[in-house]
Amino acid sequence: MATTVLYFAWIKERIGTGEEHIEFSNDVSTVADAIGVLKQMSPQHADALHDMTRVRVAVDQTHVSFNASIKNAREIAFFPPVTGG
């Protein structure tokens, strides 16, 4: 069961795509674990995700912290701190 991984703003630009579908293995249970996997995928991924103080995350469209579970997650999104309004 693949998980949809979304990127926004400069994270999307650096990675070069806004959406990927990734099959995480069973030992990948938290957001932090997933980030570890993603950073291995390409130098662009590693660059975009290397400074986690500049990255925020949502699981199934809800803000979460890096130690949140991604078990049964359909969608994980990575983005910079928001700047709307």
Place this chain on the structure above:
Amino acid sequence: MATTVLYFAWIKERIGTGEEHIEFSNDVSTVADAIGVLKQMSPQHADALHDMTRVRVAVDQTHVSFNASIKNAREIAFFPPVTGG
């Protein structure tokens, strides 16, 4: 030199007029003194001005307290606490 005395809202209604021109004598130097004079003018004046906790005053269109001077005042206004907005 007569001073214009103005009344508003229910104070005007009780006194029966919104404007009077009164020549205060020289010993009438504060708002409180003026109120003393006005209350002598008619039972209506006395009734309207008897409870000073319900009366506010402006001298020359500026809010003042009862011990404010009325020397050189052109206009004194008596009204209930304001309820605009």
Place this chain on the structure above:
Amino acid sequence: MIRVQDDPFDPGAELNTFLARNPNSGGVANFIGQVRDFNSPDIDNIKSSPSLPKEMISSLELEHYPGMTEKELRRICDDAKSRWPLDDMIVIHRYGVMTPGDPIVLVCTAATHRGDAFAACEFVMDWLKTHAPFWKREHSSTGASWVEAKAVDDDRSARWNRSATESKNK
């Protein structure tokens, strides 16, 4: 800018004019006070005892002190401008006879930072409520009565004195 008028005004049109005049202000706050169709003391009663009869207001009459009203509103606006960095502000207040749903007052403030726009707008409303010489009289089926001033308005107005003192003491 201050306008005290007998004529009705259009809040949306006023807001758009204000925005067009201040295209570089990142934040514009505004407040509109409207005539309600049931009177003030009843509103609180309705919440606690829904069975109480509502006293329907047919019209609201607003008396004011021509001359002092404008002067006082100008003082309040000048005070707001001295407290917060504002690009612009407008206060429009009606007097005369109004019907339920009519706008009574409009305050718009424009600033670079939204916190300043919000604070100034709320300050002007709080001070206007306790300082601008207007008196409301409600007409209903049971007759006409002058609206009593509310202690809560004095409290809200006094907050701004306290915070002024607090910031001076910092």
Place this chain on the structure above:
Amino acid sequence: MIRVQDDPFDPGAELNTFLARNPNSGGVANFIGQVRDFNSPDIDNIKSSPSLPKEMISSLELEHYPGMTEKELRRICDDAKSRWPLDDMIVIHRYGVMTPGDPIVLVCTAATHRGDAFAACEFVMDWLKTHAPFWKREHSSTGASWVEAKAVDDDRSARWNRSATESKNK
């Protein structure tokens, strides 16, 4: 009511529709955020060093996270309704490409008491700024750059947590 849209909106028309829908709300507060024509870091510099060149913004691009944006705005509105007695509220937020002077966001709140309307409106703006998934990118003569989040927005947003905790402790 929540609307997230690419199309421009007319703040005055939206305000009038909102007022017409809530004739019995004594107080209606609202806020409009507009696109400025010089960028955010420069604004503070201009004040301290008027000689610094202004970097003119030609357009603002607003990216968002479709689906989550609406969900998050709904959460913020529900939270506001649970904190203050509101009659109604509306949030409109644009995305896509905008030019200076364009309205980005509109928040309207209607309540019996103006303090509730003001507080809810400011709360929604503060939370929207720190929680709604939008990202601004400014285009100027020197190129395009993503706007950095401001610490002051985190602070403003955090105030509401503090006051929630404080009221619980009372």
